[in-house]
Amino acid sequence: MKRVQLINAGVPEGCVREAMSSIGQVARYGKKDDLRHVSQTIKDIVAEPEKYDRSTGSQWYRLAEALLREKRVAEQFAQHDPVRFSQWGTDIDPKALHQMYNACELPIASKAAVMPDAHLGYGVPIGCVLATENTVIPNAVGVDIACRMKLTVFDIGWELFHHRTLPFRDVLLNETRFGPGCAFGPGERQHPIMDDERWKALKVLKNVRDLAASQL
Structure with a gap:
């Protein structure tokens, strides 16, 4: 199956490499019948990946475990209430504030504040504070700052x-x-x-x- 076919079968783009690897594994070591129904098998794995993980002995475990990882990440970044941030000062660049609002929607954000000199940064404003839980964000405000932070x-x-x-x-x-x-x-x-x-x-x-x- 080609990349487009895999995506059309429901495989997330981030799991296509594992899908191709699994197909190659089955082609090399599996039965011929396994490849005749590969499209349907892929759809079944996408629907219930836990039935094909490494513990089951399935030859499709690489794809199954990639799908499970993708699912965990999606759950982690599910919609949640954004963190409110404190703003010190007025006349702050609206684009910088927009960046701060976006950052506060991340599920890893716990507390945040914007300083009077805040201005547009790389991912979050230069002149802001963003506290995160169990996470390090390199180069959040920009490459220059991260060099020595x-x-x-x-x-x-x-x-x-x-x-x-x-x-x-x-x-x-x-x-x-x-x-x-x-x-x-x-x-x-x-x-x-x-x-x-x-x-x-x-x-x-x-x-x-x-x-x-x-x-x-």
């Missing part, structure tokens, strides 16, 4: 930081690259994670590996 967390007392300002400043300047287009040179950053075999698992990961290394 982690450096706001130090397991040290204020006194040490205050009395050793220059060493900490040097660490900040030497160990980070700030803004689009700024990166470490090839081989300048080494970390065991860059040798992880999972970089080869997907084409998209292969394509961004060197970029990730340059941003360590």
